Amino acid sequence: MRHAQDGAAAAMNAVSRVLVARGKHEPQELENPDVSWGQRTRDGVWAPTRDGQRIHIGIDCSGGDQLPTVLRPSLRVFVGVEVDTDIVAQTTSTGVRLLTVLHGPDAPTEFRFPLSLADGLGLEAMPSGSYDVVHLRYGATVGRFYNPWACDSMFRPVKADYVLDGTAMVMRVQHPGSFYPVVADPLYSR
Template sequence: MSAAPSAFADAGSPSAQRAAQLVEKATGTADLAPDAPVAGSPARALTATAAGTATVTAPATSVGAVSAGLPTGGTLSLGLPGTAAVTGSRQADGTVVYPDAAKDADLAVQPTKEGGARTLVTLKDSSAPTTWRFPLALPEGAAAQLQVDGSILVSRGDEVLGSFDAPWATDAAGRPVPTSYRLEGATLVQTVEANAATAFPVVADPWWKPTSWHVPKFAKCVAKNSMGGAAAGIVGGAFAGGVGAGPGGFIGALGGAANGAVTC
């Protein structure tokens, strides 16, 4: 059973302000979505897209999940890796922070203007964990697959729903820190490879970006660019995996097209 939530975090508290400053130094704030308040959440964003309205809701506490309503229907959620139930606090520019929500770490959520969300971990010092586990729940019939560029593509039938961008992490000096994703059942796992040269704190995130396009529309392009590769994913919340050519390579090429890596 999780711990009872603490009192609502004060947006003006030193710990909340500091947590937001560290995150916003790494990410900037220009792409953060305006708030559309809803009861029970520190922040919600509604974004109009060509396919419909995308809704992102930050959880009330750090043991909840970021909920992303997809423009074409269904909801994707990404659980926060908090170990203490810290209540979220929305800062002036739109970042929701959960100070000290895990060992030597802060958590944060940033709804973004394209209808997506960054889910951020700030490692305060070298004693912070370097592996972070985010429970992932997909819409019915959807699948998540790891791509060759390190991103994770989410699709449902012949429709690409969106992706988690290739992982990134940056240290206090603005230098990139090696990081990677893997899928373990219905969990997205991010590993941050800090070393003796890393300047703490380090900020890292899975960044969800929705989209909506169909495989047949890109079939000619993908056929030209696809290649065999490893793929592992979850289907509607249940684990499914595959290695080699075929669907994995095909979806890999789709991921490249979605992220601009494939030219047609």
């Protein structure tokens, strides 16, 4: 248990430093009754769409059976999801953030988030690198996976993007040569 607490503290420290440096325009952690977290890492989260439906975002990782360290109902840390990798998960007023913390050069460069969309919803790639969740009948955007950003401990940008692999959103983070920890931010919002 001590390892999980130390890992959670290290991940939270890295995320806090980066979010403070990025400024006040970042989505704030907030309790949201429309967001439901699973018990284990791989269970992921159910998040709302603008049309009242929900999507499921899983976390596909080698540490998928682990329990999170729950700091508050709106904040949990998944320690050791992969080699040298933790996820700080925040509930926001309109969705969720899965702040991925890479602690060293052995951390993976790809992170899989399997998606389950409600009937009648699909994903559409945007020119910005984001993906919209679209109501297929009406063409309306009901949610968005914002283009991920990443930076290292010197606050230098690190290249991050998404690719779709079947029903999984894959975040790629090109972190070799970075100063660790590196923080990457997948953000979903309705």
